[in-house]
Amino acid sequence: MSLWYGEFRKSIADLWWCFLVVLSAPMFLRMIMLRWVRPKINSWRRKFRVQASGDALSDIRVDMDKLKAKDFNPQDFYLEGQMFLGLDDTGAGIYMADELFRKNHSKVIGPSQTGKGIMLGVLLDQAIMKGWGAWFVDQKPDDFIYDIMRESCERHGRPAPLILDLNGVGPGSYGPFIGGSRRERRERVVKTFAMADNGTNADFFKREERKVLDYLMPLWDGTLGQLAKLLKGNHPEINDVMKSWVKEKNGSIESNVSEFMQLDTLRATVEESFKVEEALRSGAVVYVRSNINDTIVRKACIALLDELVQIALKKPLAHPTYLVLDEIRFIVSQTLADALATVLSKNVFMALTYQALTDLLNLPDKTLNAQSIKGGIDINTQITLTYRANDFETAEWLASLTGKAQKTVTKMEKV
Structure with missing residues (x-):
């Protein structure tokens, strides 16, 4: 055993560096594989495969x-x-x-x-x-x-x-208020001429305008031309008292009718509409x-x-x-x-x-x-x-x- 131990010490003294190589080589080879070889292989595979890569965040600027x-x-x-x-x-x-x-x-x-x-x-x-x-x-x-x-x-x-x-x-050509029942026509006039209440002080005047509209509805055929005449009281069933009331209370109805009648298309008769x-x-x-x-x-x-x-x-x-x-x-x-x-x-x-x-x-x-x-x-x-x-x-x-x-x-x- 003394002879063997002596030879062993002599070998270590002469070849100590071999132990360092044996210990460090696996770690060095692993680093080479993980840091250089494997990324190169992955890069080569991504370069030649057809499907979209999942190895990066998608970017619409790239996809476009x-x-x-x-x-x-x-x-x-x-x-x-x-x-x-x-x-x-x-x-x-x-x-x-x-x-x-x-x-x-x-x-x-x-x-x-x-x-x-x-x-x-x-x-x-x-x-x-x-x-x-x-x-x-x-x-x-x-x-x-x-x-x-x-x-x-x-x-x-x-x-x-x-x-x-x-x-x-x-x-x-189209008469916006010709078609439909009297109630439907009235509803369209109120919405088109912005006569509905909206929670402001103007609601008082809008209610007066709607009263005028309700009074004229039975006399009106839905055409803008006749409504313009009714607002001026030009109808045998409108007496002088009501004529004055209509003129005073019609508010924005008359101005809206005037604006709509500037467009020939909207002045359609019942037959033309x-x-x-x-x-x-x-x-x-x-x-x-x-x-x-x-x-x-x-x-x-x-x-x-x-x-x-x-x-x-x-x-x-x-x-x-x-x-x-x-x-x-x-x-x-x-x-x-x-x-x-x-x-x-x-x-x-x-x-x-x-x-x-x-x-x-x-x-x-x-x-x-x-x-x-x-x-x-x-x-x-x-x-x-x-x-x-x-x-x-x-x-x-x-x-x-x-x-x-x-x-x-x-x-x-x-x-």
């Missing part, structure tokens, strides 16, 4: 560069009993059953020139193809949608679209041209939509009717917002378009409760189509609807 617009003919993807909504990332069609589509209102959100008009044209084309009633209320107006509607009617053997240009440039109920019940294709910059045209458009809702609520329509309202914030009313919850059962379903969520909080009519209307629209439009949200509020809201994707993030690959 990978997305390319697809050039295709939507009509090639139409299916019986299905509404075509677009293509997925593999080029396959995205569909919703007609029955489900008709049971929900939809909202189409996005800035100008991002694709809303094309989507609306595709939806209206399919509605016409399926034999539904199809209305488009144009605010700007769109350069193509009327042509899409006209060509679709020709292609599917349907009568040409009825045109109502409230600006007076194109065909059509666009027949809203007839068009609605016959399942017609209708193009209405409004104007976001003309206050009177907008008010007339609101009266038209109020009349449409009044007609629909009386009795369910025989034909499904698709009502598309462009730039809804300019023509929304409390009647329309309330109707979203009720007209679906009457065979009317709507598509409302606007540019951002904040649009519904900035309504031209300041007497409306914008927050309430926005909430009603959000709740009652279950289908959402959106295009490139440019403002933070809309983008954040849409992100909250789409959920979160779990991603694997590589903390460190090389030191």
Whole structure:
């Protein structure tokens, strides 16, 4: 043992460095593998694999560069009993059953020139193809949608679209207070001329105006021309006492009538006026041209939509009717917002378009409760189509609807 121990000590004295190599080599090789070799292999694999990497946070600025617009003919993807909504990332069609589509209102959100008009044209084309009633209320107006509607009617053997240009440039004329029962006509006058109480000192005078209106209603045929004469007392049943009272108490009614009569389109007689109920019940294709910059045209458009809702609520329509309202914030009313919850059962379903969520909080009519209307629209439009949200509020809201994707993030690959 002494000889063995002596040899062992001699070996350690001569080869002590071997023990350091044996101890340090595994740690050094492990460091080389983890810090350089494995990252190089992973980098090479990511470079050549096809699927998207989960090793980094997704960034829309990067993903947008990978997305390319697809050039295709939507009509090639139409299916019986299905509404075509677009293509997925593999080029396959995205569909919703007609029955489900008709049971929900939809909202189409996005800035100008991002694709809303094309989507609306595709939806209206399919509605016409399926034999539904199809209305488009144009605010700007769109350069193509009327042509899409006209060509679709020709292609599917349907009568040409009825045109109502409230600006007076194109065909059509409309008496905002001609159609409907006396009670319905009165309701439209009160709303259109802002004669309803709103909790201010002006309510006293508005009540007097409504008394004048109630007195004149049995004598009035609904035309603006006759109402202007009645306000001056030009009727055999109005005696001198009542004539003086009408002139004194009519308040803003006379000024509103005067403003409306500046537009030739709105001075329609009973025979000339666009027949809203007839068009609605016959399942017609209708193009209405409004104007976001003309206050009177907008008010007339609101009266038209109020009349449409009044007609629909009386009795369910025989034909499904698709009502598309462009730039809804300019023509929304409390009647329309309330109707979203009720007209679906009457065979009317709507598509409302606007540019951002904040649009519904900035309504031209300041007497409306914008927050309430926005909430009603959000709740009652279950289908959402959106295009490139440019403002933070809309983008954040849409992100909250789409959920979160779990991603694997590589903390460190090389030191």
